[in-house]
Amino acid sequence: MSFAGVLPATRWRARSALPGLGLSLGFTVFYLSAVVLIPLAALVIRPWELGWSGFVAEVTQPRVLAALRLSFGAAAIGAVVNTFFGLIVAWALVRYRFPLKRLVDALVDLPFALPTAVAGIALSALYAPNGWLGAPLMSLGIKAAYTPLGVVIALTFIGLPFVVRTLQPVLTDLSRDHEEAAATLGATRFQAFRRVVFPALLPALVTGAALAFARGVGEYGSVIFIAGNLPMRSEIAPLLIIIKLEEFDYAGAASIGVVMLAASFVMLFALNGLQSFTASRR
Amino acid sequence: MRNTSRYLLAAALLLSTGATCAADISLLNVSYDPTRELYKAVNSAFAAQWKAKTGENVTINMSHGGSGKQARAVIDGLDADVVTLALAYDIDSISQIGKLMPGDWQKRLPNKSTPYTSTIVFVVRKGNPWKIHDWSDLIKPGIQIVVPNPKTSGGARWAYLAAWAYAEKKPGGSAEKAKAFIAELYKHVPVLDTGARGSTTTFAERGIGDVLISWENEAYLALDEMGRDKIDIVYPSVSILAEPPVAVVDKNVDRHKSRKVADAYLQFLYSKEGQELEARNHYRPRDPQILAAHPEFKKLPLYDVDDLFGGWQKAQKTHFADGGVFDQIYKPGGK
Amino acid sequence: MSTNLTDRGSTRPRGATDDHPLARTILIALGACFIVLFLVLPLVTVFAQALKNGVAAAMDSIVEPDALSAIKLTVIAAGIAVPLNVAFGLSASWAISKFDFRGKSFLITLIDLPFSVSPVVSGLVYVLIFGMQGWFGPYLREHDIKIIFALPGIVLATMFVTFPFVARELIPLMTDQGRDEEEAATSLGASGWKTFRRVTLPNVKWALLYGVLLCNARAMGEFGAVSVVSGHIRGQTNTMPLHIEVLYNDYQFVAAFAVASLLALLALVTLAVKSFLEWHYADEIAAIHKH
Numbered sequence: 001m002s003f004a005g006v007l008p009a010t011r012w013r014a015r016s017a018l019p020g021l022g023l024s025l026g027f028t029v030f031y032l033s034a035v036v037l038i039p040l041a042a043l044v045i046r047p048w049e050l051g052w053s054g055f056v057a058e059v060t061q062p063r064v065l066a067a068l069r070l071s072f073g074a075a076a077i078g079a080v081v082n083t084f085f086g087l088i089v090a091w092a093l094v095r096y097r098f099p100l101k102r103l104v105d106a107l108v109d110l111p112f113a114l115p116t117a118v119a120g121i122a123l124s125a126l127y128a129p130n131g132w133l134g135a136p137l138m139s140l141g142i143k144a145a146y147t148p149l150g151v152v153i154a155l156t157f158i159g160l161p162f163v164v165r166t167l168q169p170v171l172t173d174l175s176r177d178h179e180e181a182a183a184t185l186g187a188t189r190f191q192a193f194r195r196v197v198f199p200a201l202l203p204a205l206v207t208g209a210a211l212a213f214a215r216g217v218g219e220y221g222s223v224i225f226i227a228g229n230l231p232m233r234s235e236i237a238p239l240l241i242i243i244k245l246e247e248f249d250y251a252g253a254a255s256i257g258v259v260m261l262a263a264s265f266v267m268l269f270a271l272n273g274l275q276s277f278t279a280s281r282r
Numbered sequence: 283m284r285n286t287s288r289y290l291l292a293a294a295l296l297l298s299t300g301a302t303c304a305a306d307i308s309l310l311n312v313s314y315d316p317t318r319e320l321y322k323a324v325n326s327a328f329a330a331q332w333k334a335k336t337g338e339n340v341t342i343n344m345s346h347g348g349s350g351k352q353a354r355a356v357i358d359g360l361d362a363d364v365v366t367l368a369l370a371y372d373i374d375s376i377s378q379i380g381k382l383m384p385g386d387w388q389k390r391l392p393n394k395s396t397p398y399t400s401t402i403v404f405v406v407r408k409g410n411p412w413k414i415h416d417w418s419d420l421i422k423p424g425i426q427i428v429v430p431n432p433k434t435s436g437g438a439r440w441a442y443l444a445a446w447a448y449a450e451k452k453p454g455g456s457a458e459k460a461k462a463f464i465a466e467l468y469k470h471v472p473v474l475d476t477g478a479r480g481s482t483t484t485f486a487e488r489g490i491g492d493v494l495i496s497w498e499n500e501a502y503l504a505l506d507e508m509g510r511d512k513i514d515i516v517y518p519s520v521s522i523l524a525e526p527p528v529a530v531v532d533k534n535v536d537r538h539k540s541r542k543v544a545d546a547y548l549q550f551l552y553s554k555e556g557q558e559l560e561a562r563n564h565y566r567p568r569d570p571q572i573l574a575a576h577p578e579f580k581k582l583p584l585y586d587v588d589d590l591f592g593g594w595q596k597a598q599k600t601h602f603a604d605g606g607v608f609d610q611i612y613k614p615g616g617k
Numbered sequence: 618m619s620t621n622l623t624d625r626g627s628t629r630p631r632g633a634t635d636d637h638p639l640a641r642t643i644l645i646a647l648g649a650c651f652i653v654l655f656l657v658l659p660l661v662t663v664f665a666q667a668l669k670n671g672v673a674a675a676m677d678s679i680v681e682p683d684a685l686s687a688i689k690l691t692v693i694a695a696g697i698a699v700p701l702n703v704a705f706g707l708s709a710s711w712a713i714s715k716f717d718f719r720g721k722s723f724l725i726t727l728i729d730l731p732f733s734v735s736p737v738v739s740g741l742v743y744v745l746i747f748g749m750q751g752w753f754g755p756y757l758r759e760h761d762i763k764i765i766f767a768l769p770g771i772v773l774a775t776m777f778v779t780f781p782f783v784a785r786e787l788i789p790l791m792t793d794q795g796r797d798e799e800e801a802a803t804s805l806g807a808s809g810w811k812t813f814r815r816v817t818l819p820n821v822k823w824a825l826l827y828g829v830l831l832c833n834a835r836a837m838g839e840f841g842a843v844s845v846v847s848g849h850i851r852g853q854t855n856t857m858p859l860h861i862e863v864l865y866n867d868y869q870f871v872a873a874f875a876v877a878s879l880l881a882l883l884a885l886v887t888l889a890v891k892s893f894l895e896w897h898y899a900d901e902i903a904a905i906h907k908h
């Protein structure tokens with residue numbers, strides 16, 4: 001944006017005047033290593049028992065590819081749905097007043113609090129051909145439960161709070177001055193939103209969507225109840241990991257885990273890079 | 283904040299040690315999914331008997347889950363004194379990979395270490411609207427079958443082998459025809475749940491499918507739980523002799539010094555009292571008199587895995603291992 | 618909140634930053650549809666199933682010993698995991714939002730990583746490390762230390778799964794707020810710790826609260842990861858979500874949903890507490906937002 005030139009050019013390079021970098025960064029890195037990195041190292045090291053070619057052969061089996069495609073594809077669709085509706089919900093919660101607002105606000109966290117298995121059972125009960133929503137959908141010729149659509153439904157549910165909850169604080173904090181300025185300069189409400197509000201929300205929106213996606217890719221508990229689990233069609237990658245484990249094939253299980261991890265990592269990394277890029281431009 | 287968590291940690295440790303001191307002796311029985319009701323009954327009967335005999339209080343803790351998953355947990359360090367799993371292959375793995383017991387564990391107790399048996403039957407909707415009476419009826423056009431995934435469920439492996447045995451052994455049957463039959467059968471399956479209970483729920487509660495292929499004990503339990511007005515049990519012309527084995531985990535009982543009570547616990551499963559409890563929980567007892575006293579266990583020809591498939595090691599390798607016959611059914615394009 | 622000021626009198630002429638009433642109605646309707654389809658109906662299903670046989674039956678299945686021990690275990694595990702993750706979240710977001718250093722984006726991504734790890738895998742990693750076939754299993758067994766299939770393993774898995782929540786709430790907000798206020802405070806002679814307590818913490822209070830609530834809710838509701846490391850010993854290592862699975866598999870659907878509705882209630886109650894605090898401290902919040 002054109003504001004970039006106005007900012008002091010040295011700002012992002014200057015040494016901070018604040019103390020505590022060593023302490024806070026030290027603790028951060030230590031805790032991160034202990035809880036996340038060392039355990040994940042155990043995962044990443046495992047597939048090397050197979051050798052590179054063994055690893056590639058393992059993860060390029062058609063069935064593994066189909067499962068990966070389903071997990072990533074359904075998570076992506078779920079994330080898009082959540083981005084769209086999440087923005088609307090967050091906007092309504094922050095800017096409008098309507099009946100039962102507090103209740104709706106509280107409900108948004110439900111997918112976190114409800115154990116995924118319970119969510120899976122509840123969703124499959126709802127969307128099964130004899131369920132409250134499954135029956136009307138069935139009469140429209142749409143099969144929801146036990147198809148890839150069921151996977152998307154479960155992953156939408158799982159990822160819902162991420163977008164709303166990432167947007168909410170930013171939206172609350174967002175000063176209306178710029179919008180007002182835009183309005184005084186003759187911008188329509190939509191223009192003000194598109195040019196002023198949306199860019200300010202974009203980092204949080206992208207973060208929320210990415211988190212919803214990342215969470216969806218690995219989801220297991222809620223999906224197996226509603227997915228159908230047919231190989232090549234409605235079998236998700238985490239289920240394949242479980243199956244490999246049942247065969248005592250730790251290396252094979254870890255291989256699939258590593259691929260999922262790597263793909264998510266690359267994506268999250270790109271998005272975080274993009275986000276700090278847009279942040280620095282503002 | 284960190285003080286609080288330290289305090290909580292201390293409290294947690296206190297609580298966990300408190301729990302272990304409560305009983306004189308405790309055993310951990312790691313079992314598979316459908317045995318919950320059975321071992322609830324067995325445990326209280328055994329504890330009473332042991333108390334009367336030795337004066338000691340014995341508490342038996344239970345862990346239930348898919349048979350393969352449970353075997354893996356024991357191998358990874360779950361402290362089981364005894365294991366009571368769905369099939370011999372899983373206990374073989376504990377012996378071979380975990381090295382927790384000798385390879386001849388199955389010879390240490392009578393009847394290949396299986397105090398009770400079961401078989402595979404069909405569960406259909408009340409009145410059997412699709413007239414399903416035998417395995418060949420399952421692949422009639424339009425029939426939908428609910429059965430768990432053999433990759434993750436022990437019961438599903440027995441079901442698969444029962445179907446295979448029927449197709450190979452029927453007049454004019456062969457291994458080739460059995461393979462084609464199995465492939466056709468799984469084309470009628472709209473949902474592969476990960477466990478036996480999951481399939482029963484899918485069939486009974488969600489209303490999916492026309493027939494459920496299930497453990498006999500699971501079918502009777504479903505009849506009790508779901509109501510006799512909803513479902514019927516159908517016995518096919520032939521099925522398989524399902525033998526869920528039990529074993530003491532040597533390394534663990536030696537460390538816990540619990541071998542005596544663990545041995546007695548498994549012996550109890552073979553006693554008259556134990557056999558009666560098993561029969562009442564819909565497992566076929568080995569004792570011929572008690573079996574005869576329970577006419578609900580229909581007599582039908584049952585194939586033995588050792589005779590027909592050359593034992594579980596071989597059956598697992600041919601059919602269920604990575605790239606085995608079951609995997610070949612779901613080859614790309616083979617929808 | 619500043620929003621309430623503009624929204625207060627609906628009879629007032631529409632302000633420059635208010636949306637057209639039609640747009641507002643449509644947006645609320647769309648949002649409501651989505652919420653009903655994906656949140657209300659599943660929730661109603663849970664409660665409807667739980668109360669099928671009446672309140673008394675539901676209560677019975679909650680006060681039963683195995684259920685109580687599951688509740689206790691869940692509270693203990695969350696009670697350890699959440700404070701640790703809060704300490705981490707504050708420290709990480711301080712480092713990331715107030716300083717510039719190389720590899721920051723990489724660090725943020727690493728913090729996000731547990732979100733993208735399948736719960737199944739996050740349990741598995743601890744088995745690979747502490748299991749009998751893993752790195753330290755035999756050593757731990759020799760010294761009679763239990764990690765997996767006991768409380769420490771459950772706590773570790775919970776910590777892993779809920780690891781990013783607090784940090785993730787705080788980082789975007791604190792980055793957005795910049796460091797001018799803190800720099801002003803230190804230049805006036807406040808110590809770093811005091812600046813953090815008096816300036817930063819009040820500024821991020823609500824995001825922090827969100828983070829803690831989410832972290833806690835997720836910690837108590839986690840199923841997949843905990844399931845791998847718990848061993849499922851009834852009355853000992855079953856957390857609430859695992860106990861629900863056990864009950865469901867026992868054909869005790871009502872009991873299963875009763876315990877599940879307890880977790881759903883927890884979500885509603887924590888959010889009610891949050892709403893109450895927001896309402897109670899409305900003036901204070903308005904003061905923060907004024908400058």
